Structure formats: structure tokens, C-alpha cells
Amino acid sequence: MRPGETPEDRLRDALRARAVEVEPAPDALARIRMRTAGRRRSGWAMIGAAGAVAAAVAAAVVVFAPERGPEPDPQPAATASRVTPSPAPPSASAAPSPASVQLPVYFIRNGxxxxEFHAVPLTADTDADRIAAAVRESLTGEARDPDYGTAWPPGITVRGxxxxxxxxxxxxxxxxxxxxxGARALAVQQLVYTVAAASTYTSIKKADAIRLVVDGAPVAKLWGSVDAGGPxxxxxxxxxxxxxxxxxxxxxQQAGRSFTVYLAGVVHEGTVQLRIRGAGGKVVxxxxxxxxxxxxxxxxxRVPVTxxxxxxxVESWYVSMQDSSVQAVDDHEFTVG
Incomplete structure (x- = not known):
């Protein structure tokens, strides 16, 4: 212990050192507000120097926390541009608004x-609610990319x-x-991949088993042909x-003049092509x-572009090793502001 140093000084230094290692999820503030909005406000007495240090650490976590994207599932990370700003804290008399969190949802293109990552509202911030919200968005929601869609029939509902x-x-x-x-097997994979990806945003981190029931009851076969009796x-x-x-x-998406093109793929030797077209289809x-x-x-x-x-x-694809043809094009329209 240094001359004149008190136990409170050592505790303060230790907590400050740990604070910089804390890396909360991008929606942590919204989740905290949702969980505390319904509680009565009460005064907390400051309990000695340790209480002051704890308050300082909490403030540091909120102010200095880095924005972190999702981990691979194999899910490439979401960028900070997709993080929904935290809502303003509700007044004491107002009912809390549903939090909105970014969750991965799967759609289908060309089989x-x-x-995509979508901001979905939560009425209760539980693990089950997050997964249900992602599944509902995948099966019944509308993709941003007009080339994407769902294999599930109209009217499908997520009961829970x-x-x-x-x-x-x-x-x-x-x-x-x-x-x-008739894309029965692919529809089930759309569901399974969404559940697996969304579970990485919960305390369970990764689902070990995914089961399906219909109207509250197990089914051996979905649509008469897809095995659904087990995991x-x-x-x-x-x-x-x-x-x-x-x-x-x-x-x-609205991008700044300097932005990053983020690509992912499963292709031979990991080689893909990237192209950006401007007005009139001109390659820029x-x-x-x-x-x-x-x-x-x-x-x-990740490719930096200005x-x-x-x-x-923006377009990306790979070239066939057999005949040099263009394969698996994925493209998005966006705006540089």
C-alpha cells in the first residue's frame, strides 16, 4: 500500500481498471431502461466511498462502452450503423415504450x-421474447431487400x-x-437458422436443441413430409x-462518404468479386x-470505400471454376449522404 493510501483508494483503482474491460451489448441501455421503467423511483443513500466508486464505474460503462456487433454463428458482425439509438427515458407517469433491439433474421433468395439484421420491438426483454421476435420477423416480416422472401405460408403465426x-x-x-x-425443408431451415442466430443474443448464447410444436402439440411430420418429431x-x-x-x-441504408463494404461467403479459395455502380449503372x-x-x-x-x-x-459474386460464369450475385441499393 502506498504511503497515505487508504483501502478505499485501492478499491477505487481496482474498479476503474476493470471498468475499461467491460463490453456490454449495443442494446444494453435500452434493456436496462425497460427493466427499470416500471419501478418506483426511490432515493439511494450514498454508502461511504465504495458507493461513490460503484456509481462512477456504472457511469463509465454507459458512456465509454464500445458498440459491439453480433458474434459469428457463423454470423458476420453487424456494424454500428445498424444500432438503434436508445429511446429517451419514460416519465414517471408514462408507461414504458417497447424496447427495439437488432436481431438476425433469415430470408430466402433463389432457394x-x-x-438481415432487423430492429424488432420487445414487450418483455426475456430470452424467449427475443427469440420469438426474431422468428416472427423472419417468418412473417418483410425483408429490406426486395429479392428476399419467406418460404412460410401466409397467415403463419408464432404462438410463443x-x-x-x-x-x-x-x-x-x-x-x-x-x-x-413447396420449399418445405428450406422453410424449416429458415426457422432453425433464425432461432440459432437469435439465441446468441440471449443468456443461453447458443441453442443445443430446437423443437417445433404446432398449436401447442408435438407433430411427427410438418406438412406431411418434413420430420419434426425430434430436435x-x-x-x-x-x-x-x-x-x-x-x-x-x-x-x-444511408452511408457516409467513407464507409465499409462488409462481405461474407462460403466459396472456393475465398475469392469473390465486388462492384459498385452509380447513376445509369456506371461502375465506380x-x-x-x-x-x-x-x-x-x-x-x-471488410473493404473501405469513399x-x-x-x-x-453494391454487388458481390463469385466466378465459377468450371466455366467462368457469374454465380450467386447478392446486391443492395444504398445512398451515400
Whole structure:
């Protein structure tokens, strides 16, 4: 102990050192506000020097916390541009507004799965509520990219989600006679991949088993042909996921003049093509991009770009090793402001 140093001084130094290591989720503030909005305000007495230090650490966590995107599932990270600002704290007399959190949801394009991040409202911030919100958005919501859609029939409902340990059970209603275009197996994978990705945003971190019930009761077969009596498993990425994804910019995103194109894919040797078109389809940026890994692993890459204000289309694809044809194009329109 240094000359003149008190135990409170040592405690304060230790807590400050730990505070800089804290890395809360991007929506942590909104979740705290939701959980505390209904409680009565009460005065807290300051309990010695330790109480002052704890308050200082809490403030440091809120003010200096870095914005962190989701972890791979294999889910590439969401960028800070997709983080919804925290709502203003409700007044003492007003009912709290539902929090809105960014969650991964899967859609379908050309018979393959693609993912977007959507801000979805929560009426109760529980693990089950987060997963249910993501599933509801995936099965019944509207994708940002007009090329994406759902394989689930119109009228499908998400009755609820329950969690037992790391086993997640999804209760659906109004499943209809068949999936859209008969894509039954892909529809189930759309559900399973969304549950698995959304569970990384909960305290369970990763679902070990995903089960499906219909109208509260187990079913052996969904739509008469898809096995649903036991735990549902994710099919291999190479079988169901789109080979190339444009993660950022998202469809209709507003970007700054300097931004980052975020790509992901499962392709041979991890080599993809990147192109950005401006007004009239004019190519303003083009590059061959090397992802961080090649198939069968998921590779990622971030490419910094600077463009003048305007409306653009970002495209990415891979070139066939057999005939040099363009394969698996994913594209988004966005605006540089």
C-alpha cells in the first residue's frame, strides 16, 4: 500500500481498471431502461466511498462502452450503423415504450438462405421474447431487400417460445397445407437458422436443441413430409446458405462518404468479386476480394470505400471454376449522404 493510501483508494483503482474491460451489448441501455421503467423511483443513500466508486464505474460503462456487433454463428458482425439509438427515458407517469433491439433474421433468395439484421420491438426483454421476435420477423416480416422472401405460408403465426436449459421450443399456429413453392425443408431451415442466430443474443448464447410444436402439440411430420418429431438441426452452410452475402451496406441504408463494404461467403479459395455502380449503372468501384477463409469455412472481408453523395448499388459474386460464369450475385441499393 502506498504511503497515505487508504483501502478505499485501492478499491477505487481496482474498479476503474476493470471498468475499461467491460463490453456490454449495443442494446444494453435500452434493456436496462425497460427493466427499470416500471419501478418506483426511490432515493439511494450514498454508502461511504465504495458507493461513490460503484456509481462512477456504472457511469463509465454507459458512456465509454464500445458498440459491439453480433458474434459469428457463423454470423458476420453487424456494424454500428445498424444500432438503434436508445429511446429517451419514460416519465414517471408514462408507461414504458417497447424496447427495439437488432436481431438476425433469415430470408430466402433463389432457394438459399440470406440474413438481415432487423430492429424488432420487445414487450418483455426475456430470452424467449427475443427469440420469438426474431422468428416472427423472419417468418412473417418483410425483408429490406426486395429479392428476399419467406418460404412460410401466409397467415403463419408464432404462438410463443419456451426455453428449457438450452433447448428452445417454438410453438407455431396456422401452418397451412404447405410451404410456399413447396420449399418445405428450406422453410424449416429458415426457422432453425433464425432461432440459432437469435439465441446468441440471449443468456443461453447458443441453442443445443430446437423443437417445433404446432398449436401447442408435438407433430411427427410438418406438412406431411418434413420430420419434426425430434430436435431440428441446422443443415450444413454449404447446402442451405447463399454462397456470397453483402452484409453492409444493407438495402436502403444511408452511408457516409467513407464507409465499409462488409462481405461474407462460403466459396472456393475465398475469392469473390465486388462492384459498385452509380447513376445509369456506371461502375465506380471494382475489386477482387479475398475473404478470410475459403469453403467449407465461412470467410469475411471488410473493404473501405469513399464515394461522393448519390444512389448506388453494391454487388458481390463469385466466378465459377468450371466455366467462368457469374454465380450467386447478392446486391443492395444504398445512398451515400
Amino acid at each position: 438459399m438462405l440470406y440474413r 417460445v419456451s426455453i428449457d436449459g438450452k433447448a428452445v421450443t417454438v410453438d407455431l399456429g396456422d401452418v397451412g397445407a404447405d410451404a410456399r413453392d 431440428l438441426r441446422q443443415a450444413p452452410m454449404t447446402e442451405v446458405q447463399g454462397p456470397v452475402w453483402v452484409i453492409d451496406p444493407q438495402q436502403d 468501384f471494382e475489386r477482387t476480394v479475398q475473404l478470410s477463409a475459403g469453403a467449407p469455412a465461412l470467410g469475411e472481408a 464515394l461522393p453523395p448519390g444512389r448506388y448499388t
